[in-house]
Amino acid sequence: MGQVVLKGINKFYDSVHAVVDVNLQIRDKEFVVFVGPSGCGKTTTLRMIAGLEAISSGDISIDGNVVNDLAPMDRDIAMVFQNYALYPHMSVYDNMAFGLKMRKFEKAEIDKRVREAADILGIGDYLKRKPRQLSGGQRQRVALGRAIVRHPRVFLFDEPLSNLDAKLRVQMRVELKKLHLRLGTTAIYVTHDQVEAMTLGDRVVVMKDGLVQQVGEPLELYNQPANKFVAGFIGSPAMNFANVTVTEANGSLLAENSGLRIKLPDETAQRLRGHVGREVTLGVRPEDLTVAGAADADRPCFDAVIEVVEQLGSEILLDMKVGDGVMVASIEPTVRVKVRDKLRLAMRPSRLHVFDAKTETAI
Amino acid sequence: MIEGAIWRKWVFFYAPMGLFLLFLLFPFYWMVITSVRPDGELYRPWNAINYNPFWTWKPTLDHVRYLFEETLFASWLWNTMFIALMSTAISLVCGVFAGYALSRLNFPFAGSLGTGIFITYLVPQTLLFIPLAEIVRNYRLGDTPWSLILTYPTFLIPFCTWLMMGYFKAxxxxxxxCARIDGASRWQAMLYIIIPVAIPGILSAGIFAFTLSWNEFIYALVFLSSPEQKTVPVGVTSELIRGDVFFWGPLMAGALLGSIPVAIAYSFFVEHYVAGLTGSVKG
Known part of the structure; x- marks a missing residue:
């Protein structure tokens, strides 16, 4: 079992309110990712769950028991740190065995568990080496091994992949996912990388300035972001935003600004009935923009001037000037375009996001 | 390292380095050569025909023999060793714990306490020995090794604490x-993880403390009076300079033998010691 419940968690550092009223239920066997820019309180939240940081107010319980006052060692958790925190003076074997030795396991049991974990992670050949003799990826595996030998109720990961190079990071990401599927232990994972969050998490918690912005499955965050911040944070390249004024003409709603004048699709218009004459933020993802053809006449279209063309092979990223603003579009690699071309683009009507210009929440 | 032609390397690297070495090693050479030179050569006037200050053809161990047979040099050596080891041990234990606490535990006034400790290190011994002499006398420790074992830590503990503080911070x-999540208490984490990792720092603090107490002069001169209690630096200078007569041979032999233990201590731990000073912990 490994059910973690956060109830009204707050953290103050002197006058700084680092974590603001976090409520969250993490189910057994779930992989939950905390994501957000640096300083958003995600690591602090994780450290409070670990018991490395005192809670200013609120309750954290694991499997129904409030653990607020329990020492880290008594919470039955294991943590993987960003810098791995391997004990430099111990061999890989001793690093992995340390937690079991501290808990007074029998020698035979320790040996069995360490070898089992080493097998799973493919580090059986390095058991006698010291951490400094290992590569980054190998150290990462040892750090993982040290966590899994303990068979804890919850794994905590604090940006474990951010010290690896890009290629290894992708590889380890897949391995982490496999490991979780295999062991089925509840995992709480902190990262600033939205790709890691999307690929690893069963559910993702997006945080900013100590506040939880949205909790949901990765696709839910992608398709129905709760506010402008989540919309811009999830997805790469980031969503395009344009501040527009809603106007009414001939019974249909228009969104207008200096460079845009588009007819809002019915479904969006429904939601904006009450906002006529007011300013809202329109959001559309680069991948939801296409070069407009004859068939797109009924879609919201706009004109743009290409400023930069980024060829990625599988797609082309266009940085464009639209009126006074800029937008990015991700288009088919077969389209022939060059800088300063004028282009007409169409939006997928069902993929249009609208946010209140003041509160930034989704409408 | 200097790149380029070989002559550049010689001119800009080996030659200055050689000169520097010569400069540094000459006093040691002088000490060695004087200690094995017979008295007849040592007191020959500089304008004598066979005056040759830098070499001898008749090396002798007379001075060393004199040192051990006619003076209490053996007991001075033993005294110095005992006092240096004891005061180093006390200072290391206190320094390691204090350094750990000051760098890791958040308690009120930790910062100002650290500065306070450093300031006590800055008070010169030449002033501090006056009140200390009073204390030593009141506790009837005068003329015993304990007068030094208990007073050396007054400057060794601040020193060790500061060195260890810096090291623990690294x-x-x-x-x-991680150790505490793994199931270690704060003590266990310190004992099994932090102290082993800090060994290079502890060793360099130890070596420094040992050398400082081995070479210490003022306290030893003031607090010890009977010849059999003296330490090497005091014993050699007070017993081998009588009035205005310098017994150069035994003096130099005593200095040479007195510096050997320190040299051994250094060379033994030199690798750790360098790592300790550069403060590198590789994970």
Whole structure:
């Protein structure tokens, strides 16, 4: 079992309110990712769950028991740190065995568990080496091994992949996912990388300035972001935003600004009935923009001037000037375009996001 | 390292380095050569025909023999060793714990306490020995090794504490946090993880403390009076300079033998010691 419940968690550092009223239920066997820019309180939240940081107010319980006052060692958790925190003076074997030795396991049991974990992670050949003799990826595996030998109720990961190079990071990401599927232990994972969050998490918690912005499955965050911040944070390249004024003409709603004048699709218009004459933020993802053809006449279209063309092979990223603003579009690699071309683009009507210009929440 | 032609290397690297070495090693050479030179050569006037200050053809161990047979040099050596080891041990234990506490535990006034400790290190011994002499006398410790074993830590503990504080700060905090999640108490984490990782720092603090107490002069001169209690630096200078007569041979032999233990201590731990000074912890 490994059910973690956060109830009204707050953290103050002197006058700084680092974590603001976090409520969250993490189910057994779930992989939950905390994501957000640096300083958003995600690591602090994780450290409070670990018991490395005192809670200013609120309750954290694991499997129904409030653990607020329990020492880290008594919470039955294991943590993987960003810098791995391997004990430099111990061999890989001793690093992995340390937690079991501290808990007074029998020698035979320790040996069995360490070898089992080493097998799973493919580090059986390095058991006698010291951490400094290992590569980054190998150290990462040892750090993982040290966590899994303990068979804890919850794994905590604090940006474990951010010290690896890009290629290894992708590889380890897949391995982490496999490991979780295999062991089925509840995992709480902190990262600033939205790709890691999307690929690893069963559910993702997006945080900013100590506040939880949205909790949901990765696709839910992608398709129905709760506010402008989540919309811009999830997805790469980031969503395009344009501040527009809603106007009414001939019974249909228009969104207008200096460079845009588009007819809002019915479904969006429904939601904006009450906002006529007011300013809202329109959001559309680069991948939801296409070069407009004859068939797109009924879609919201706009004109743009290409400023930069980024060829990625599988797609082309266009940085464009639209009126006074800029937008990015991700288009088919077969389209022939060059800088300063004028282009007409169409939006997928069902993929249009609208946010209140003041509160930034989704409408 | 200097790149380029070989002559550049010689001119800009080996030659200055050689000169520097010569400069540094000459006093040691002088000490060695004087200690094995017979008295007849040592007191020959500079304008004598066979005056040759830098070499001898008749080396002798007379001075060393004199040192051990006619003076209490053996007991001075033993005294110095005992006092240096004891005061180093006391200072290391206190310094390691204090350094750990000051760098890792957040308690009120930790910062100002650290500065306070450093300031006590800055008070010169030449002033501090006056009140200390009073204290030593009141506790009837005068003329015993304990007068030094208990007073040397007054400057060794601040020194060790500061060195260890710096070293502990360089040890990643996560190591300890990880140990504590792994099931170690704060004590165990310190004992099994932090102290082993800090061994280079502890060794350099130890070597420094040992050398400082081995070479210490003022306290030893003031607090010890009978010849059999003296330490090497005091014993050699007070017993081998009588009035205005310098017994150069035994003096130099005593200085030479007195510096050997320190040299051994250094060479033994030199690798750790360098790592300790550069403060590198590789994870």
């Amino acid at each position: 040890v990643p905090k996560e190591l300890e946090e």
